[in-house]
Amino acid sequence: MDSALPPLAAYAARLGDDSLILGQRLGEWCGHAPALEVDLSLSNVALDLIGQATHFLGLAGAIEGAGRDADKLAFHRDVMDFSNCLLVEQPNGDFAQTIARQFLFSNYQALLFEQMAQVKDERFAPIAAKALKEVKYHATLASDWVVRLGDGTDESKTRMVAGLNWMWRFADELFVMDDVDAAAIANGAGVDKAALRAAWDARIDAVLAEATLARPAARRPIVGGRVGRHSEHLGHVLSAMQFLQRAYPGANW
Amino acid sequence: MYTTDLSGKKAKPEAAITENPAKLAAFEARVAADEFIEPKDWMPEAYRKTLIRQISQHAHSEIVGMLPEGNWITRAPNLRRKAILLAKVQDEAGHGLYLYCAAETLGVSRDEMTEALLSGKAKYSTIFNYPTLTWADIGAIGWLVDGAAIMNQVPLQRTSYGPYARAMVRICKEESFHQRQGYEIMMHLAAGTDAQKRMAQDALDRWWWPSLMMFGPPDDKSPNTEQSMRWRIKRDTNDELRQKFVDITAPQAEAIGLSVPDPALKWNETRGAYDFGDVDWEEFYAVVRGEGPVAKERNQARVKAWENGAWVREAARVHAEKRANAKIAAE
Numbered sequence: 338m339d340s341a342l343p344p345l346a347a348y349a350a351r352l353g354d355d356s357l358i359l360g361q362r363l364g365e366w367c368g369h370a371p372a373l374e375v376d377l378s379l380s381n382v383a384l385d386l387i388g389q390a391t392h393f394l395g396l397a398g399a400i401e402g403a404g405r406d407a408d409k410l411a412f413h414r415d416v417m418d419f420s421n422c423l424l425v426e427q428p429n430g431d432f433a434q435t436i437a438r439q440f441l442f443s444n445y446q447a448l449l450f451e452q453m454a455q456v457k458d459e460r461f462a463p464i465a466a467k468a469l470k471e472v473k474y475h476a477t478l479a480s481d482w483v484v485r486l487g488d489g490t491d492e493s494k495t496r497m498v499a500g501l502n503w504m505w506r507f508a509d510e511l512f513v514m515d516d517v518d519a520a521a522i523a524n525g526a527g528v529d530k531a532a533l534r535a536a537w538d539a540r541i542d543a544v545l546a547e548a549t550l551a552r553p554a555a556r557r558p559i560v561g562g563r564v565g566r567h568s569e570h571l572g573h574v575l576s577a578m579q580f581l582q583r584a585y586p587g588a589n590w
Numbered sequence: 591m592y593t594t595d596l597s598g599k600k601a602k603p604e605a606a607i608t609e610n611p612a613k614l615a616a617f618e619a620r621v622a623a624d625e626f627i628e629p630k631d632w633m634p635e636a637y638r639k640t641l642i643r644q645i646s647q648h649a650h651s652e653i654v655g656m657l658p659e660g661n662w663i664t665r666a667p668n669l670r671r672k673a674i675l676l677a678k679v680q681d682e683a684g685h686g687l688y689l690y691c692a693a694e695t696l697g698v699s700r701d702e703m704t705e706a707l708l709s710g711k712a713k714y715s716t717i718f719n720y721p722t723l724t725w726a727d728i729g730a731i732g733w734l735v736d737g738a739a740i741m742n743q744v745p746l747q748r749t750s751y752g753p754y755a756r757a758m759v760r761i762c763k764e765e766s767f768h769q770r771q772g773y774e775i776m777m778h779l780a781a782g783t784d785a786q787k788r789m790a791q792d793a794l795d796r797w798w799w800p801s802l803m804m805f806g807p808p809d810d811k812s813p814n815t816e817q818s819m820r821w822r823i824k825r826d827t828n829d830e831l832r833q834k835f836v837d838i839t840a841p842q843a844e845a846i847g848l849s850v851p852d853p854a855l856k857w858n859e860t861r862g863a864y865d866f867g868d869v870d871w872e873e874f875y876a877v878v879r880g881e882g883p884v885a886k887e888r889n890q891a892r893v894k895a896w897e898n899g900a901w902v903r904e905a906a907r908v909h910a911e912k913r914a915n916a917k918i919a920a921e
């Protein structure tokens with residue numbers, strides 16, 4: 338978490354960082370997907386996520402009131418000030434691993450935005466309401482692929498299981514609540530994420546059952562993204578993403 | 591050009607001769623009257639073959655063209671530029687898709703076309719065998735490459751083959767959008783810091799001549815132009831289009847304070863057009879032969895994507911089959 342951000346701004350930044358980093362990851366697929374149609378759908382999702390990031394990071398900057406806009410936040414913070422969850426920064430891996438990440442995340446984001454679209458705060462609610470439509474589609478897209486790959490060939494099943502295994506340890510972090518969440522709820526902007534867990538489990542289980550896949554065994558959750566304790570991967574994501582802004586300080590693009 | 595004849599060989603004349611003369615005459619009359627030929631209509635074999643080559647080459651160009659630009663998606667300088675670039679590359683994928691569909695109406699499958707691309711048998715525009723080194727290259731590609739593509743594609747909206755013409759209408763709208771966005775990037779850089787201006791000039795220096803090459807060899811070295819023009823598959827000659835491109839683009843460079851890397855470029859009052867220097871055709875033919883600076887990288891990227899995706903496509907196919915069988919069993 339960016340220590341300089343007041344709680345409500347930090348809350349918006351977390352939402353923005355989640356979308357930004359996942360959008361950035363999906364952008365890596367562009368031109369390299371298994372089929373043209375898949376290329377199109379992955380870049381569609383990336384585009385939605387970059388749009389959400391722009392809104393939420395813009396809001397974070399506005400709440401902070403120190404003159405930082407979305408770009409300033411996206412391109413001029415270091416790893417320790419990024420507050421995305423660990424799940425979204427995980428490497429693309431093969432297509433199954435990418436789908437596993439999207440499946441766990443988009444189903445969470447859909448539940449989150451369903452609630453957030455109804456909060457009192459007139460800045461958060463409309464962004465969430467708009468994003469909800471997009472995110473529902475992302476969840477369907479990813480879920481459909483989980484089913485296809487899980488109930489496809491032996492190879493696709495093996496890969497889907499491996500992908501889910503890679504990502505599963507980061508799922509719990511999605512539902513962890515802390516002071517920033519509490520402050521956002523108190524201000525009529527936040528959502529009780531812990532309360533989304535049961536519905537998320539039900540959705541995930543239903544899709545896994547259809548995909549003829551077993552739910553991965555529970556394991557010790559890995560957390561820390563929300564407070565800037567990231568994996569080694571994020572630094573590399575940022576070094577590519579921020580390269581131009583860092584190499585040409587003060588330039589306009 | 592995406593659609594330039596890169597075969598370099600004159601099409602075999604026998605093809606036209608063995609056709610039924612009455613049918614051929616009726617066909618040629620329809621084309622001359624600017625009627626659209628539709629998939630179910632009779633058409634000479636040579637027409638069908640030329641179209642398959644041209645449309646699939648155009649489709650491949652869209653797809654391979656995603657690579658040099660996709661190269662900068664993760665490094666776009668701000669969120670707005672990132673979103674615009676993502677949307678642009680996505681448009682190009684869409685163009686590839688419509689064009690593959692248009693070619694499929696002529697009796698060739700997408701898999702066959704893909705195999706031809708990956709094996710190097712099918713060509714794609716020479717321009718995409720050059721690397722994108724800086725952010726300014728994204729501006730230069732939009733401005734020059736999409737700009738050049740429009741020159742040749744606008745007339746193709748009235749090309750004789752209906753599905754191709756209709757795909758072109760849709761594609762042209764998006765290409766002109768891309769051209770404006772690219773020019774806007776260049777405008778910004780040219781008006782920016784010294785370092786940005788240098789980046790923009792360097793991009794123009796590298797992309798100018800390859801852009802002129804996109805229109806294909808000079809008319810006297812373009813053996814199939816006449817036939818293609820008679821069939822309304824092509825509506826202007828390579829040299830005409832190249833001249834048009836220079837006439838439109840040179841003042842655009844000047845307007846933003848960039849200089850075109852051609853000492854011979856000069857407005858010719860009598861011709862009402864720009865005179866310009868000789869294109870290095872040696873380089874063009876080398877790139878057509880597959881010797882462009884990043885030709886191997888482009889091919890490798892496509893092959894890798896295709897091979898790494900094989901298990902995904904297979905899984906989707908098997909899953910659909912399982913679903914279909916389950917449905918039959920339930921009925």
Ligand SMILES: [Fe+2]
Binds near residue numbers: 652681682685761765
């Ligand atoms: Fe295109």
Ligand SMILES: [Fe+2]
Binds near residue numbers: 682736764765768
């Ligand atoms: Fe384009």
